[in-house]
Amino acid sequence: MYYTHRLKLSLLLLLFSSYTQPAQIINWLHDDVATFVKGSYKNFAAVGTCFAVSRYVAYDMSKELHKVQKSALLEHINFLEIGAGTGSLSEVFEQQLENLVKQNVIKSYALVLVELEPIYIETLQKRFGSNPNVKIVCQDIAEWETDNQFDFIVSTLPWNSKFFTNDSVNQIQSKINEILTKHGVYSFVEYSLFGKLSRLIRSNNQIENFALKRQVVENMVEEQGYKHKLIWRNIPVPIHVYYLHKK
Numbered sequence: 134m135y136y137t138h139r140l141k142l143s144l145l146l147l148l149f150s151s152y153t154q155p156a157q158i159i160n161w162l163h164d165d166v167a168t169f170v171k172g173s174y175k176n177f178a179a180v181g182t183c184f185a186v187s188r189y190v191a192y193d194m195s196k197e198l199h200k201v202q203k204s205a206l207l208e209h210i211n212f213l214e215i216g217a218g219t220g221s222l223s224e225v226f227e228q229q230l231e232n233l234v235k236q237n238v239i240k241s242y243a244l245v246l247v248e249l250e251p252i253y254i255e256t257l258q259k260r261f262g263s264n265p266n267v268k269i270v271c272q273d274i275a276e277w278e279t280d281n282q283f284d285f286i287v288s289t290l291p292w293n294s295k296f297f298t299n300d301s302v303n304q305i306q307s308k309i310n311e312i313l314t315k316h317g318v319y320s321f322v323e324y325s326l327f328g329k330l331s332r333l334i335r336s337n338n339q340i341e342n343f344a345l346k347r348q349v350v351e352n353m354v355e356e357q358g359y360k361h362k363l364i365w366r367n368i369p370v371p372i373h374v375y376y377l378h379k380k
């Protein structure tokens with residue numbers, strides 16, 4: 134009886150891993166694991182994880198990008214990725230935008246990657262430096278200034294990390310609203326479970342600050358959100374993807 138249960142459990146786990154892991158493990162190795170881990174070791178609070186976000190997230194976001202292009206009849210797309218890391222998602226966005234140009238759906242695009250961590254910038258330069266449509270900026274998004282407006286803005290910033298306060302989330306959020314075009318879409322991710330689990334290791338004071346910050350994120354989703362998806366194929370836990378319109 135005991136062994137039958139263990140066998141069933143192992144089979145279930147095997148089935149789950151074969152569904153979720155292989156593609157992501159290959160992507161993960163390809164995405165310069167060592168660099169990502171090095172950056173996360175150096176500044177875990179800002180990076181928030183040891184694993185690059187799954188490309189399934191970028192595939193889902195790309196579907197929304199196509200919808201924005203179609204509904205606003207865009208001939209040029211201005212795309213901003215905040216917290217590009219080593220570029221695992223950026224590569225998918227670059228491919229999608231290139232395809233749109235090749236298929237004559239759009240005439241041109243600009244992909245701007247803003248990343249705080251200098252270690253990752255080197256990798257981004259190696260991956261995208263030869264593409265004149267990609268601009269790489271090594272700066273804190275809160276301090277970055279631009280005159281441009283963006284049709285699609287993606288953020289993978291780890292809001293739940295202690296690196297972000299109630300005020301910084303508010304500040305970044307207002308900036309995003311300022312630079313998003315009126316037909317534009319803003320999408321951000323949030324690891325499932327992390328918010329709840331991190332409460333267990335916080336002091337009372339930290340829990341209060343965390344709750345204030347959660348409120349900002351939840352209000353933002355309530356006011357501006359139009360779609361949400363949970364992507365199961367992500368390491369180490371499934372990840373929420375939110376889609377928002379301009380405020």
Ligand SMILES: C[S@@+](CC[C@H](N)C(=O)[O-])C[C@H]1O[C@@H](n2cnc3c(N)ncnc32)[C@H](O)[C@@H]1O
Pocket residue numbers: 179180181182184185186187215216217218219220221222247248249250253272273274275289290291
């Ligand atoms: C969860 S990682 C995601 C990395 C990458 N986009 C991926 O999909 O794997 C968050 C990234 O945001 C960057 N970051 C954190 N705070 C930032 C800020 N204020 N401005 C710009 N980038 C920031 C981190 O250095 C890290 O690369």
